[in-house]
Amino acid sequence: MKIGNEDRMNTLGYAILSVLGRKPCSGYQLASYLELLWPAKHSQIYPLLSKMEQNGLLVFEHVEQTGKPDKKIYSITEKGREALGTWVTTEEPGYPIIRDEFLIKMYSMWTTDENNAKKLIQDRISKLKLKVTLREKKIAKVENEQVETVSEHFGRYVLLHRSNLLDNEEISWCHWVLKLIENSNVIKLLLGIISAGAFNKIVQGVTFFSEL
Amino acid sequence: MKIGNEDRMNTLGYAILSVLGRKPCSGYQLASYLELLWPAKHSQIYPLLSKMEQNGLLVFEHVEQTGKPDKKIYSITEKGREALGTWVTTEEPGYPIIRDEFLIKMYSMWTTDENNAKKLIQDRISKLKLKVTLREKKIAKVENEQVETVSEHFGRYVLLHRSNLLDNEEISWCHWVLKLIENSNVIKLLLGIISAGAFNKIVQGVTFFSEL
DNA sequence: CGGTGCATGTAAATCGTTACATGATTCA
DNA sequence: TGAATCATGTAACGATTTACATGCACCG
Numbered sequence: 480m481k482i483g484n485e486d487r488m489n490t491l492g493y494a495i496l497s498v499l500g501r502k503p504c505s506g507y508q509l510a511s512y513l514e515l516l517w518p519a520k521h522s523q524i525y526p527l528l529s530k531m532e533q534n535g536l537l538v539f540e541h542v543e544q545t546g547k548p549d550k551k552i553y554s555i556t557e558k559g560r561e562a563l564g565t566w567v568t569t570e571e572p573g574y575p576i577i578r579d580e581f582l583i584k585m586y587s588m589w590t591t592d593e594n595n596a597k598k599l600i601q602d603r604i605s606k607l608k609l610k611v612t613l614r615e616k617k618i619a620k621v622e623n624e625q626v627e628t629v630s631e632h633f634g635r636y637v638l639l640h641r642s643n644l645l646d647n648e649e650i651s652w653c654h655w656v657l658k659l660i661e662n663s664n665v666i667k668l669l670l671g672i673i674s675a676g677a678f679n680k681i682v683q684g685v686t687f688f689s690e691l
Numbered sequence: 692m693k694i695g696n697e698d699r700m701n702t703l704g705y706a707i708l709s710v711l712g713r714k715p716c717s718g719y720q721l722a723s724y725l726e727l728l729w730p731a732k733h734s735q736i737y738p739l740l741s742k743m744e745q746n747g748l749l750v751f752e753h754v755e756q757t758g759k760p761d762k763k764i765y766s767i768t769e770k771g772r773e774a775l776g777t778w779v780t781t782e783e784p785g786y787p788i789i790r791d792e793f794l795i796k797m798y799s800m801w802t803t804d805e806n807n808a809k810k811l812i813q814d815r816i817s818k819l820k821l822k823v824t825l826r827e828k829k830i831a832k833v834e835n836e837q838v839e840t841v842s843e844h845f846g847r848y849v850l851l852h853r854s855n856l857l858d859n860e861e862i863s864w865c866h867w868v869l870k871l872i873e874n875s876n877v878i879k880l881l882l883g884i885i886s887a888g889a890f891n892k893i894v895q896g897v898t899f900f901s902e903l
Numbered sequence: 904c905g906g907t908g909c910a911t912g913t914a915a916a917t918c919g920t921t922a923c924a925t926g927a928t929t930c931a
Numbered sequence: 932t933g934a935a936t937c938a939t940g941t942a943a944c945g946a947t948t949t950a951c952a953t954g955c956a957c958c959g
Contacts, residue, residue: 489946490792497799507910516795518788523947525912546956548910564802572811575791576730580702580784583728586846587709590776599784634798637871641864648860652853659849701918719938735919737940758928760938 488562490573491519492531496555496563499537501631503554515638528553536562585656593660600660604653607646614643700774702785703731704743708767708775711749713843715766727850740765748774797868805872812872816865819858826855 494517498509506524513519528551531537536559539551555563581603588596618639621632706729710721718736725731740763743749748771751763767775793815800808830851833844 490790490795491946493792493799494795497795500799500802505910506912507908516798517790519946520948521911522913522949529912544909547908548954550910560802563799567796567799568803568807572792572796572815575789575793577787577789578702578729579787580705581787582850583702583706583709584779584784585850586728587705587712587775587779588846589843590712590772591780595780599779603784631801633871634800637868638794638798640867641861644860644864645857648856649853652856655852656849659845703918717938718940719936732920733939734921734941741940756937759936760926762938 488531488536491517491523491527492536493563493566494519495524495527495531496536496559497634499553499555500560500563501635503552505542505550505552507550509553515635515642531559535559596660597657600653600657604650607650607653611643611646611650614639614646618643700743700748703729703735703739704748705775705778706731707736707739707743708748708771709846711765711767712772712775713847715764717754717762717764719762721765727847727854743771747771808872809869812865812869816862819862819865823855823858823862826851826858830855 491513494513495509497516498504498512504512506521506528509528510519510521510524513524528537528539532539532553536556537553538556539553541549542552543549581599584599588599618636621636621639703725706725707721709728710716710724716724718733718740721740722731722733722736725736740749740751744751744765748768749765750768751765753761754764755761793811796811800811830848833848833851
């Protein structure tokens with residue numbers, strides 16, 4: 480009958496509770512819903528689901544399917560809802576962690592030539608545009624859905640918007656960097672006819688530090 | 692005399708090479724520079740530095756200090772520079788990984804009341820504003836520095852800008868969400884005098900889905 | 904025929920955090 | 932006096948990824 484339990488969960492556990500709080504689903508579906516919140520591989524999700532079920536935070540029912548493999552549909556319990564609620568309101572959210580190899584490559588751009596650098600950025604733009612388009616479809620889907628209550632969809636809706644705003648902003652930034660690179664090229668052409676000191680001044684003042 | 696070595700490095704290794712490529716520094720300093728690129732604790736950095744040094748990607752020199760503890764200043768070697776260059780140009784950058792507890796809490800906002808939700812968002816805004824201010828100082832510092840060559844500072848400069856653009860965009864998003872919450876409150880006040888069905892329609896149409 | 908989606912699991916390896924250790928200096 | 936900065940390391944634990952395992956259905 481104890482409510483406060485000794486087996487404290489990791490963040491992934493709360494992410495799972497969040498998704499399951501909106502609607503019951505299988506571990507497989509969970510994996511795709513978690514992408515937006517806390518990305519995880521199925522090898523991490525399945526064992527955790529079992530553990531959480533044993534701790535009474537979740538329950539599941541077997542669903543037999545024809546043609547497709549059987550599945551387990553997990554739902555959140557009252558205990559799970561409580562645990563989630565407490566975590567959301569009491570705990571301070573941890574610092575966001577961003578690990579992006581692209582940033583390292585940007586930082587090290589000077590090791591390569593302009594063409595490589597440009598390609599890197601253009602690829603980034605393509606990928607971002609793709610993600611934005613996919614998300615726009617998801618947003619449209621949420622907007623057209625007949626929702627029972629708004630509150631359950633609010634979080635997802637608002638987060639999809641956030642991602643698209645940020646990705647679009649990054650696309651703008653990419654274009655800005657491309658311009659900087661191109662302009663610095665023009666100036667390098669002058670290098671043959673001007674001094675190195677003057678070159679640095681021009682690059683710093685005009686190309687590098689002024690926002691075009 | 693082999694160049695292609697069997698001990699391939701992880702991303703942190705390349706992040707270290709990137710920073711060290713710009714200027715030699717100690718493991719301690721490295722930790723703070725890495726925040727922008729690939730955050731890591733010193734307990735991960737120090738052993739990796741040793742390993743990379745043994746593999747000939749780095750060299751270090753002891754620097755004795757008075758008052759402060761002695762330190763090791765690491766520099767990148769030609770081999771290290773090559774390894775970095777190859778990685779930057781050949782390997783496709785891996786997908787960015789973002790883990791942010793705030794997003795989970797946003798998603799689960801419906802488990803709590805408006806005041807908790809608002810507080811969560813306002814705290815986020817404060818933290819973001821603080822980060823932006825700190826970064827602005829760093830940007831100013833780079834801009835005022837007497838740089839030898841632009842290229843070595845280009846990456847850092849451009850990344851600091853990126854972070855601030857994105858954080859500012861997120862601040863705007865936060866305000867947008869706050870407005871949505873406040874407006875939905877106003878509508879809830881009407882709930883006493885209108886039907887539940889009509890309520891849902893209003894919330895969906897006016898507050899939830901229209902971008903104010 | 905080959906890839907993708909559906910569906911669930913385990914084992915091994917790697918990556919990353921927290922805790923353990925030490926110690927002088929400076930600022931409030 | 933207590934916290935923060937400088938400075939480097941190791942050990943234990945927890946989190947995450949990659950690889951191993953299976954199998955049917957559908958599409959091109």
